[in-house]
Each structure stands twice: as structure tokens, then as C-alpha cells.
Amino acid sequence: MSQYIAMNRFLVSHENEEAFQKRWLEREVLLKTVPGFISFQFLQGPEKDGVRLYASHTVWESYDAFVGWTQSEQFRQAHAGAGQGRVLTAGPPVFEGFTVLQDVSA
Template sequence: MAKQENLDPTTSMFAQFKEKTGPIVLANTFIVPKDKSESFLARWKMHAEFMKAQPGFVSLQMHQGTAGSQLFMNVAIWESTEDLAKALGNPQFQAMSVGVPDDIVSYAHIFEKIAVEGLCEA
């Protein structure tokens, strides 16, 4: 199973799931050894197809770092933290996650849109 780390050391993913809010953006950055990129993306596709069928799912997009980077970042939009938590806790998803190699590191964090005057709306 992939190693889970906190992107923000002051706010765990568990703490974020206690915050009942939405819509939310899940940004999940992965460090993937270069020789495992292809197998990682194949497994991610399987996970993404499962997530797309879950209640509250809105959209997702995978990104890859440039210049030979080992980073991949999935950005997914969900209607609420509750919907995301239910999907991640689904026994079928949990079973799929067991096979992810433990040399892949995941940094997941939940975000909300905010307003910045003159630039963007919440």
C-alpha cells in the first residue's frame, strides 16, 4: 500500500474529514519511482474509474511534473468531504488500494475555493 504523508504537518487528512463542507478539491500528489510510472498510471486509472461512479464525484484530472519529475498530481472535485470519505472508505476501493507498491508516497489534502477580491470568486 502506498505510504500516506500529510502535506500540511499541522492538519491531517483525518482532521479534514471531520470538516463537513463542500464542494471540495482533493489534491493528491504522488512521488513515483521512474520505473513504476506506467504501472502506477494503470492502477490509478482503475481507481479513478471506480471513483467516477461514486455519489458526489464531480471531476478529476491527472497531472505529471515536467523535466523528468517523479511527481504526479491528481486533482479531483467532490460535492462534499462526506462523499469523498465514503468513497475512500468503500471496501472495494480499500481492496484495490492494498496492491499499490509501498515505495509510492501520497500527499493528499482537501481544499475549498476561496474568494480573492478582484481575481476569483468562491
């Protein structure tokens, strides 16, 4: 069974970066309580044309473990406030899912 990586990409204008980071960094993280969860990274990417790329990156033991997360009570709790409050992104997040074909570690 192959690991699965789930990513959401966000474009954030300069004036919303601080609030966007704060929203992510101060949230309650429920991922550690979900079977099959391996790791999470919140990533800051390059800036281009007044917007910066951010991504959330989770690694799961399998695609089925990721689907289990999306159907869990923890997922519902984590996303309960989504769409409420000030919009901080330039458009909706873009989801990308990947099956790991090779993993080389140090």
C-alpha cells in the first residue's frame, strides 16, 4: 500500500498574509488523532504579482486513510468555521492529491 499526499494550494495577497498565517498557525490541530496520519506541513511559497503561494501538505499511510480523515468527526470539527469570517485568499483553494511512487529518505 502506497502513502498518499494531500495538498491544498492558496493564493494570498500581501495585505492578508499575516491574518492568513495566524488563522493556520493558531488553529486546533486534530490530525494527530486520526488513524493513518503521518505528517503535516504548512508551506509558504514564492510571491508573484502581489500574491503569495501557500500550501497545506499532509502525508497519509494510504489513500484510504486520507478518505477516512475527510469522513471523520475530526474533519468536520476542523472545517466547521470554513467560509465564515473574512475571506483571506484570492480564490478558492486548489486541491492536489498524489500517490507516492518512490520515497527516498536520509
